[in-house]
Amino acid sequence: MTTTALDRIDIKILNELQQNASLTNVELASRVNLSPSPCLARVRTLEKLGVIDRRIAVLDPAVLGIGVTAFIQVKLERQAQPSLESFTRSIDRLSEVMECYLMTGDSDYLLRVMVSDIDALEDLIVNKLSRITGVSSIRSNLALKRISHKTVLPIDANRPVQVKSCSSASRRLDRPAKQRFDASSQAQIDGGMNLETSRIFDHGTARL
Structure with missing residues (x-):
């Protein structure tokens, strides 16, 4: 298992995706002041490291009758x-x-x-x-x-973050029927x- 340091741009990417995971690579690159190609490379690296676990849609339970x-x-x-x-x-x-x-x-x-x-x-x-x-x-x-509900992790862009990389397969649990x-x-x-x-x-x- 290796340790990788995330810089300010990595953290900016993560914060943007936490707010809106549906951003296109071009939109994301513009928001973090990168060109599309290196931005995409960074995102793929974050996915490979397991920092980005998956991208999901957050649903409104009240609208769905889950009260x-x-x-x-x-x-x-x-x-x-x-x-x-x-x-x-x-x-x-x-x-x-x-x-x-x-x-x-x-x-x-x-x-x-x-x-x-x-x-x-x-x-x-x-x-x-x-x-x-x-x-x-x-x-x-x-x-x-419900008074407060957050899905965004508090990542400080002014402080380097050390992450331990591991394969996504090793972090997934087999879900029984x-x-x-x-x-x-x-x-x-x-x-x-x-x-x-x-x-x-x-x-x-x-x-x-």
Whole structure:
């Protein structure tokens, strides 16, 4: 693994693409004061280094009817490596999970999920998350309103950045096929604002 220094022009390119990834090479070159050919070479180098992971479209969830955001704390029965890996694979199958973090503190994982409504959130918790092997408790809180949301990383063009290059293939995870879940349990909704589900597993039998 090698280390490469990004200069001010590289960082300007990254900041422009973070704001608008649909810029043509000619438009990008003009914004960073380069001619098109060296600008394209720099972009390709940034892609090869893995600094530019991929280019995506950011959609408006409200327009698409995805109106509920919740933060869910998950605790596992044990923190052995096989349990952690199994949970990670299961979470990766759930399209509703936008982000998943391994945490310190009382919970093992913190999830940010987005769904269409409360019923969809209940279905996600009761029929999907709680059925993942090894899950011992689930606590969730609804977000009332999004105050700030950013996708642009804070890169300072006045400070050189050192990056460690690695192949894009080594950074990608194989995503398993989506798993089907069946419904059987009920979740408890408190006042329509806070939802908490705790599950205790006893010899393979779940009890709310």
